Amino acid sequence: DYDDLKRIKKFNNETEILVLSDFKNVEFISKGINNKNFNYIVKSPIGSKKEIQNIIKKVINKNKEIKEITRQNLNDQKTFKDMVTMEYIYDLIYGRESRINENADIDLFRNINKNYTTLIFIKIDDFWYICDRLDNKKRYIVKRRSLEIIRKCKVEGLNFIATSLIGTDKLILLVENTHNKKDQTLEVKLAKKIINKIKKQSNYTATAAVSRRYSGIKEIWKAYEEAFQALLKSFSLGKESIILCSEIESDVGKKIYNEYNLLEFKIIKSFSKPKIDDVYFEFNNYCGSLKNNENSENTIKAYLIRLIFNITQYVNQSVSEEEISVKAIEASNNILKSNSLEKIKEISKEFLRFAHYKMIKNLSKDKNNIFYNVKAFIEKFYYTNLTLDEIAKVASFSPSYFSRKFKLIFGVSFIEYLNDYRLMKSKELLENTELTVGEIAQKVGFSEYTYFSKLFKSKYNKSPSYFKNK
Numbered sequence: 001d002y003d004d005l006k007r008i009k010k011f012n013n014e015t016e017i018l019v020l021s022d023f024k025n026v027e028f029i030s031k032g033i034n035n036k037n038f039n040y041i042v043k044s045p046i047g048s049k050k051e052i053q054n055i056i057k058k059v060i061n062k063n064k065e066i067k068e069i070t071r072q073n074l075n076d077q078k079t080f081k082d083m084v085t086m087e088y089i090y091d092l093i094y095g096r097e098s099r100i101n102e103n104a105d106i107d108l109f110r111n112i113n114k115n116y117t118t119l120i121f122i123k124i125d126d127f128w129y130i131c132d133r134l135d136n137k138k139r140y141i142v143k144r145r146s147l148e149i150i151r152k153c154k155v156e157g158l159n160f161i162a163t164s165l166i167g168t169d170k171l172i173l174l175v176e177n178t179h180n181k182k183d184q185t186l187e188v189k190l191a192k193k194i195i196n197k198i199k200k201q202s203n204y205t206a207t208a209a210v211s212r213r214y215s216g217i218k219e220i221w222k223a224y225e226e227a228f229q230a231l232l233k234s235f236s237l238g239k240e241s242i243i244l245c246s247e248i249e250s251d252v253g254k255k256i257y258n259e260y261n262l263l264e265f266k267i268i269k270s271f272s273k274p275k276i277d278d279v280y281f282e283f284n285n286y287c288g289s290l291k292n293n294e295n296s297e298n299t300i301k302a303y304l305i306r307l308i309f310n311i312t313q314y315v316n317q318s319v320s321e322e323e324i325s326v327k328a329i330e331a332s333n334n335i336l337k338s339n340s341l342e343k344i345k346e347i348s349k350e351f352l353r354f355a356h357y358k359m360i361k362n363l364s365k366d367k368n369n370i371f372y373n374v375k376a377f378i379e380k381f382y383y384t385n386l387t388l389d390e391i392a393k394v395a396s397f398s399p400s401y402f403s404r405k406f407k408l409i410f411g412v413s414f415i416e417y418l419n420d421y422r423l424m425k426s427k428e429l430l431e432n433t434e435l436t437v438g439e440i441a442q443k444v445g446f447s448e449y450t451y452f453s454k455l456f457k458s459k460y461n462k463s464p465s466y467f468k469n470k
Helices: 002-013 024-035 049-076 078-093 099-100 107-112 136-152 185-202 217-231 259-272 275-293 298-320 322-337 339-364 369-380 388-394 400-412 415-432 437-443 448-460 464-468
Strands: 016-019 041-043 116-123 158-165 171-176 208-210 242-246
Touching: 002 171, 002 298, 016 298, 041 136, 049 339, 078 116, 078 158, 078 171, 078 217, 099 136, 107 158, 116 136, 136 158, 136 171, 136 185, 136 242, 158 185, 171 217, 185 208, 185 298, 217 298, 217 448, 242 415, 259 339, 259 369, 259 388, 275 298, 275 339, 298 322, 298 369, 339 369, 339 400, 369 388, 369 415, 388 415, 400 415, 415 437, 415 448, 415 464, 437 464
Parallel strands: 016 041, 208 242
Antiparallel strands: 116 171, 116 208, 158 171
């Protein structure tokens, strides 16, 4: 039917229509030719298969040429490169690795997809004061100029890509060290060069935070989290500082050391409870602590954005909904724009309500989902003093029932899973940091070194020192 063919062509004008005809229906053929709906017409019955084959080859080659021209045009466009780079970095820092795999056939994704192991934050000092009387367009120009300065900085032995973190005073670099040195001399050199160039070319000052080196792009979200947290120290260290996360490790990590981390732990723990009021109760305690310690406005905002990111990462481990990450970005942007603590609390609570709803909805689909939620909780807080009683409370079960069910689902006991995860993390630290074996044992949650060493040797058939000296 001609109208059907016309609709197909209209739906996708790249469709090639080949007509086999005995030319008896002249009106049908004429209509298709005049309206440019028919691309090829072959007399039927077919005298030669070669004619058909040649036409098909012609169509295939034509489509290949169109795709190649489109691909080249996109790769040559600076704006497209910026968009791809930004999306790639955002996917990594927000734990959306599946999206990278979906776009793996795009040339630019292949070109930028390297073995990035370190994340560097560049914060424009006094950005919000500078932009106080500027509209969004002029604010963008301030950050855009800094981004262009950053991209022109080169240090031999390092590859990096960079983008702006929308709605903040920060820019992000993902860095690959091709010299593969254990120290971070080159990364510090790059950060120093960027700070000097920004000051010289724009008259603004900047502060940098350099994450520890991780094993690859799958762990960039961790680098993001710790570098973001390290920037909170910039207030006391002063402008134009370079903060090395490896040098402040003694302040974080062995347990939940400080008050804020403990309160954050309680908030995330309450997420498996059916009532949002339990989450709000812990959140109000968190905000009360921030206020009582007389933190600055920017510090409070930074802690709440960090909380939102950590909750997003935790919930996504069991729910896997991109919408939660989108909501997290929106909430973070709105927090930065707010000028009162009450408004910031309101924005944060709205995000908590949404994330909690998604978590509880997922738990209600299958009674076993709570155990996957607990598994994510273990992987988030493996370095703390987790006990069977405490973990069973997260799932709202008795310790004995929880223990039996956990082993039935995962094939190992709770303590076996916890120890295996801690040992895996300890091996990563042994191979990638300058911490001592004893410090690493404490950092991953083992209070007794001899017990850690015994378990490690049993799992890897080598002592921890072997991997440390490798």
